[in-house]
Amino acid sequence: MRIGLFTDAYVPSVNGVVTSVETLKKALEQKGHTVYIVTVGQDSKTYDYNEKERILRIPGIPLGIYDYRMSSIYPLKVINQIKSWDLEIIHSHTELSMGIFARLFAKQYNIPLVHTYHTMYKDYTWYVSRNIKYFDLGCKKAVEYFSKFYCDNTADAFIVPTVKTYHLFRDEYHYDKDIYIVPTGLDARRFYKENSDKLKVTRLRRYLGYKKKDFVMLFVGRLAQEKNVPFLFDVIEKSNNKNIKLLIVGYGPDEEKYKKEVKERGLEDRITFTGKVAWKDMPNYYHVANAFITASTTETQGLTVIEALAASLPVICIDDDAFKSAVVDNFNGRIFKDEKECIEIVEELSTNKLELENLTDKAEGSVKKYSLSSFADSVLEVYNVAIVKHNKKQALSTKLVEKLKNKWKEGKKDDNST
Numbered sequence: 372m373r374i375g376l377f378t379d380a381y382v383p384s385v386n387g388v389v390t391s392v393e394t395l396k397k398a399l400e401q402k403g404h405t406v407y408i409v410t411v412g413q414d415s416k417t418y419d420y421n422e423k424e425r426i427l428r429i430p431g432i433p434l435g436i437y438d439y440r441m442s443s444i445y446p447l448k449v450i451n452q453i454k455s456w457d458l459e460i461i462h463s464h465t466e467l468s469m470g471i472f473a474r475l476f477a478k479q480y481n482i483p484l485v486h487t488y489h490t491m492y493k494d495y496t497w498y499v500s501r502n503i504k505y506f507d508l509g510c511k512k513a514v515e516y517f518s519k520f521y522c523d524n525t526a527d528a529f530i531v532p533t534v535k536t537y538h539l540f541r542d543e544y545h546y547d548k549d550i551y552i553v554p555t556g557l558d559a560r561r562f563y564k565e566n567s568d569k570l571k572v573t574r575l576r577r578y579l580g581y582k583k584k585d586f587v588m589l590f591v592g593r594l595a596q597e598k599n600v601p602f603l604f605d606v607i608e609k610s611n612n613k614n615i616k617l618l619i620v621g622y623g624p625d626e627e628k629y630k631k632e633v634k635e636r637g638l639e640d641r642i643t644f645t646g647k648v649a650w651k652d653m654p655n656y657y658h659v660a661n662a663f664i665t666a667s668t669t670e671t672q673g674l675t676v677i678e679a680l681a682a683s684l685p686v687i688c689i690d691d692d693a694f695k696s697a698v699v700d701n702f703n704g705r706i707f708k709d710e711k712e713c714i715e716i717v718e719e720l721s722t723n724k725l726e727l728e729n730l731t732d733k734a735e736g737s738v739k740k741y742s743l744s745s746f747a748d749s750v751l752e753v754y755n756v757a758i759v760k761h762n763k764k765q766a767l768s769t770k771l772v773e774k775l776k777n778k779w780k781e782g783k784k785d786d787n788s789t
Contacts, residue, residue, distance in 0.1 A: 372404045372754065373457055377473035378464040379440065381410040381426070385650060386593070387674050388489045391532075391555040392464050398556055398747035407456050409449075409469060411440045418448055427452065431468070444471040458482055460754050463526075464489060474525045483761035485753055486526040487553075488536060489671055527764075528757035530750070532672040535692035551753045554696060555672055556746025559738050562654050562681035572658040579618065579643055579659065586721035587616045589660035589684070591653075591675040592667065594623035599689075602666040604633060606713050607641050612721050615641070617664075620656050622647045657682035661727065662720060663704075665689065666713070673697070680704075681738045685730035687716055697741075703733040 378392045396406045405425070412419055412428030419428040427449060431440035453476065462485045463473035470486070477484040530551050531537050540546035560566060581587055592598050600619070607617050619629075619642065626644070633642045648656060657663075663679035663686045670676075670693040676686050677697050686704035688694045698704040705720070707713040720727050 372399075372751075373407075373459045374399060374404055374754070375407045375409060375453065375456065375458040375461045375473075376464060377409045377461060377469045379411050379431075379442075379467050379469045380465075381408060381428075382650075383413075385647070387555075387670075387672070388464055390674050391487075391489060394556055394558065394743065395462075395746065395750060397558065398743040399750070401743060402747045402751070404751075407453075407458070409453065409472070411442045411469060413440070418446075420452060429469075442468045442472075444468050445475050446472070450476075454480065460485060460757065462487065462750075462754075478525075481765065483527045483754075483757040484525065485528045485530065485757045487530040487532070488540075489532065526757075527761045528753050530753055533693055533696060536671050538692070549756075551749075551756075553746070553749045553753065554741060555674060556743050557674070557677050557681060557738065557741045558743055559677075559681035559735075559741065562657060562678055563735060564658065564683045567654060567658045567682075572655050575655050576659045579645075581616060581659070582614075585614050585616050586612070586662070586717075587618055587660045588662050588664040588687070588717065589618045589620065589657065589679070590664055591620045591656070591678070592665070594619070594621055594626040594629055596625065597667065597669040598623075599666040599668065600625070600629060601632065602710065602713075603664060604629075604636065604638065604642065605710055606664075606717060607638055608636055609710075610714055610718055610721075612718055613641070615717060615721050617642045618645070618656070618660060619643065620645045620648050620653075653678070654682060657684055660684060662687055662717075664717070665694075667691075668693075670694070677738055677741055680734045683731050683735045685720070685727065685734055687713065687720070689713075697737070699737070701730075703730055703737045705730070 376392055376396060378388060380386060380389050382389060382393060392408070396408060399406050408426040410426065410428055411431035415430050415432050417430060420426070429442045429446050429449060431442035434441050460483050461473050461477045463470045464487050474484065476482070528551060529548065530553050531540065532552070532554050534552060537550050537552055540550055590600065590603060594600060603617055607615060626646070630644055633639055645656070657679055661684075663676065663684045665673065665676065665686075666689045667673070668689060668691045670691070673688075673693050676688060676694055679686050680697060680703055686694070686698045688698055688704060688706055690706050690708045694706070698706060700706040705716045707716055720730075
């Protein structure tokens with residue numbers, strides 16, 4: 372199958388959508404399919420097509436939100452290039468510029484369209500509303516309308532990565548069409564402990580200043596309001612065990628603010644910021660830690676949680692539906708409801724080696740269901756559904772046109788006879 376993946380963000384940017392799209396490309400190619408990427412480039416003027424990797428980058432301008440860029444919604448210069456690929460299916464991974472382009476191109480050239488909803492936009496409206504209550508309510512309503520319109524009226528099949536997103540559309544948005552739940556897969560092997568470079572991990576742990584007795588918790592993600600990072604600062608500050616440390620890997624708009632806050636709280640010796648880390652080096656940072664922790668309630672799936680489990684790290688996470696498909700309490704991690712419970716769990720795991728080992732032993736095996744092969748198979752099933760639905764719609768449309776033509780001809784005969 373010849374497949375086109377349309378996304379606003381792709382490597383070298385680093386975020387969950389990029390990881391998902393890159394993983395899907397790899398998974399589908401391993402199954403023998405030909406996959407093309409259409410994305411926004413890092414340049415505002417240059418069109419670039421990497422024929423070997425089949426990646427087309429369209430000029431874009433910065434949106435002012437992280438690495439995201441906006442391009443023309445119908446760049447005429449690349450139409451013939453994409454037409455030459457003879458795509459059998461288009462899969463959009465964004466509701467913004469490249470998502471609109473995917474929709475327009477699919478409609479114009481009669482290609483089945485699948486859409487994946489990656490981002491819980493209702494949790495990000497504060498970027499526009501700046502937490503002004505009534506303005507924020509208006510933004511959330513606009514997001515609901517936009518999300519339903521894009522997924523309801525334009526796609527032949529609609530994918531969400533978790534039950535949490537499924538319930539958003541079913542219960543809050545009252546979306547009544549088919550929704551396919553397909554968790555993003557993972558190339559778990561690169562995170563397996565047996566595949567790690569133990570010397571590099573040891574050097575990295577020493578470089579970060581950790582001692583053998585330290586219990587290191589890792590957080591990986593964007594440093595911004597929606598990730599609830601200050602919650603983790605509170606846990607560190609209020610825990611009695613001073614050997615409990617927090618390693619924060621990531622960057623974002625609140626990075627400097629958080630560093631200042633840590634300094635003001637006197638926690639610089641217990642909380643370490645690494646900033647942006649190269650994708651290829653990420654497994655080493657997972658292996659430096661003893662556990663993974665997150666208090667974010669805005670994830671659609673939480674890919675970093677799955678990466679942590681693949682690296683044999685027990686996960687300590689807030690009680691949120693996004694994590695429940697991966698984390699089972701007291702099996703491969705611990706789930707907390709509030710700050711007090713989180714502190715208790717962290718302190719217990721930092722001293723109870725047997726419990727920590729039991730959770731660690733179960734972690735890696737619990738990510739087998741997220742294999743690349745399973746991911747590709749699930750998405751391909753949705754593609755086939757979309758193709759069948761699209762063809763049925765086309766057949767009905769053709770029948771209707773023929774019916775109207777026949778009525779017109781009959782009417783013309785009647786006119787001639789009179």
